[in-house]
Amino acid sequence: MGAAVLKDGSHVLSSVISSQDEIHSLYGGIVPELASRRHIETVIPVVDEALQQASVTMSDIDAIGVTQGPGLVGSILVGLSFAKAVAYATGKPFVGVNHIEAHPLAVFLDDAGDGVDTPEFPYVALVVSGGHTSLIQVNSFTDFTVLGKTRDDAAGEAFDKTAKLLGLGYPGGAIIDKLAKEGNPKAIHFKRPIIKKGNLEFSFSGLKTAVMQRVKDECFGDLSTPLEDGFVRDIAASFQETVVDVLTKKALWALEATGLRDIVIAGGVACNSRLRESLSAATGDNGTRFFAAPPKFCSDNAAMIALSAHHHLEAGERGELDMNAYPSIKVM
Amino acid sequence: MSKEPKPKTAESKLRRSVKSFVTAGMAATEEFGKRLAEGLSAGSVVALRGELGAGKTVLARGIARGLGVEGYLKSPSFTIINEYHEGRIPLYHIDLYRLPEGGADCGDDGLALEEYLYGDGVCVIEWAERALSLIPDDAVMITITYGGELNEVDLDLAEDGPGDIKEEIEESKEELGAEDSMRTLRVSFSEYSGSCNGGN
Numbered sequence: 165m166g167a168a169v170l171k172d173g174s175h176v177l178s179s180v181i182s183s184q185d186e187i188h189s190l191y192g193g194i195v196p197e198l199a200s201r202r203h204i205e206t207v208i209p210v211v212d213e214a215l216q217q218a219s220v221t222m223s224d225i226d227a228i229g230v231t232q233g234p235g236l237v238g239s240i241l242v243g244l245s246f247a248k249a250v251a252y253a254t255g256k257p258f259v260g261v262n263h264i265e266a267h268p269l270a271v272f273l274d275d276a277g278d279g280v281d282t283p284e285f286p287y288v289a290l291v292v293s294g295g296h297t298s299l300i301q302v303n304s305f306t307d308f309t310v311l312g313k314t315r316d317d318a319a320g321e322a323f324d325k326t327a328k329l330l331g332l333g334y335p336g337g338a339i340i341d342k343l344a345k346e347g348n349p350k351a352i353h354f355k356r357p358i359i360k361k362g363n364l365e366f367s368f369s370g371l372k373t374a375v376m377q378r379v380k381d382e383c384f385g386d387l388s389t390p391l392e393d394g395f396v397r398d399i400a401a402s403f404q405e406t407v408v409d410v411l412t413k414k415a416l417w418a419l420e421a422t423g424l425r426d427i428v429i430a431g432g433v434a435c436n437s438r439l440r441e442s443l444s445a446a447t448g449d450n451g452t453r454f455f456a457a458p459p460k461f462c463s464d465n466a467a468m469i470a471l472s473a474h475h476h477l478e479a480g481e482r483g484e485l486d487m488n489a490y491p492s493i494k495v496m
Numbered sequence: 497m498s499k500e501p502k503p504k505t506a507e508s509k510l511r512r513s514v515k516s517f518v519t520a521g522m523a524a525t526e527e528f529g530k531r532l533a534e535g536l537s538a539g540s541v542v543a544l545r546g547e548l549g550a551g552k553t554v555l556a557r558g559i560a561r562g563l564g565v566e567g568y569l570k571s572p573s574f575t576i577i578n579e580y581h582e583g584r585i586p587l588y589h590i591d592l593y594r595l596p597e598g599g600a601d602c603g604d605d606g607l608a609l610e611e612y613l614y615g616d617g618v619c620v621i622e623w624a625e626r627a628l629s630l631i632p633d634d635a636v637m638i639t640i641t642y643g644g645e646l647n648e649v650d651l652d653l654a655e656d657g658p659g660d661i662k663e664e665i666e667e668s669k670e671e672l673g674a675e676d677s678m679r680t681l682r683v684s685f686s687e688y689s690g691s692c693n694g695g696n
Binding site for chain 1 (some may be wrong): 579
């Protein structure tokens with residue numbers, strides 16, 4: 165759960181996240197904050213903290229944006245009910261936002277308030293996280309076209325499951341990123357899940373199984389056998405290179421297919437240093453440009469929700485008090 | 497829309513039948529799911545167990561197809577619950593992968609799963625062992641074991657060992673389909689239902 169205060173639609177005055185990574189790492193990836201009870205406990209402290217860090221009070225706030233989906237209905241309802249209650253009590257307008265549509269806009273967030281380099285509409289966004297892997301054409305702040313998405317597992321899920329298999333703990337993505345720097349990305353060849361040339365959909369389910377088979381081969385089927393450090397580093401590097409390769413290729417194909425020149429990455433996996441390096445190296449020719457928000461705005465955050473909400477409000481949208489949660493918004 | 501939760505006590509009178517199937521490859525696993533779906537109705541729960549990559553999502557996809565859900569079946573590992581409403585009855589594809597493992601049954605803990613389990617649709621639950629106390633007694637339990645016969649063979653070959661043996665392994669791997677090998681599906685269901693029909 166998070167809360168943020170934005171000024172003028174993009175200047176981030178505060179962005180607070182009630183992160184429980186320490187608790188997750190105890191379990192190797194479970195997310196206790198998914199439980200709605202945890203949300204109920206944290207919603208007020210987190211909003212208070214955001215207001216305090218921004219040095220404002222609720223009366224300074226012009227409008228409220230809130231995630232309407234997708235996600236677990238219990239968790240979404242807590243935020244939504246809170247936003248509605250505040251809107252009702254204060255008479256401020258509020259609007260519901262699609263979480264996935266907010267990710268590609270995070271690149272407009274301005275932490276320091278002195279301007280940031282931003283892409284030109286329309287642009288292509290690659291949204292990669294634990295739950296999503298999508299190529300999206302961003303036509304404006306409120307208009308999106310899905311170019312391709314995953315058929316099965318998300319890229320972040322492959323990172324997390326691989327890390328768990330290698331006994332690396334949580335969060336898997338960050339640990340693999342670090343270990344991979346010391347491994348040989350060519351040590352183990354994994355088949356690239358490309359589907360076919362030019363195709364903009366993803367499939368990472370087979371890669372996860374291939375990694376598991378390779379690990380099993382290494383320990384003769386007994387997954388409780390400790391793995392050698394060198395092997396772990398090489399498999400982390402080889403796995404990461406496979407994912408980065410596929411994501412980079414498809415991002416470029418999306419630019420080709422749309423004739424657009426700006427590519428933006430967003431979502432938790434957009435924090436991966438190798439992916440940033442690879443996309444940065446692959447762009448620049450033919451006028452193509454690469455943009456990425458700072459890591460803290462790539463992973464889930466409330467500032468991007470506020471930014472998206474600002475533009476929906478500018479477009480005249482207003483939430484009604486009977487607004488419902490949409491656990492599985494179809495888009496993306 | 498909710499039905500009364502079925503009693504789930506230790507002295508429950510339900511006897512369970514177990515049947516084992518061997519499916520050759522993903523297509524066969526999916527086909528099994530499709531057939532299984534024919535016997536499912538509102539309130540049916542299918543609990544799937546099996547290690548990473550065993551084919552749980554493939555079986556779930558078969559069930560989805562059987563219910564009339566087209567399109568991709570995205571993994572719910574992170575989202576925990578994916579809802580599909582386009583089939584003949586709703587499908588709730590649930591994945592408890594991110595709940596604690598190792599017997600620490602965390603129960604519902606605010607996930608509101610019971611809304612789904614005793615609701616208006618079919619629940620297919622992957623990693624069901626993470627919250628067994630939630631699984632109704634009359635659920636269809638399916639354990640999928642990855643075939644991987646070749647893993648049983650403990651081969652101790654030197655790196656530069658006899659080339660022909662290596663070749664033979666490669667060939668038999670190909671015959672079995674290295675990525676697409678046999679799965680054993682151990683299906684356990686309530687005796688009184690007389691079929692894979694967990695929800696009546």
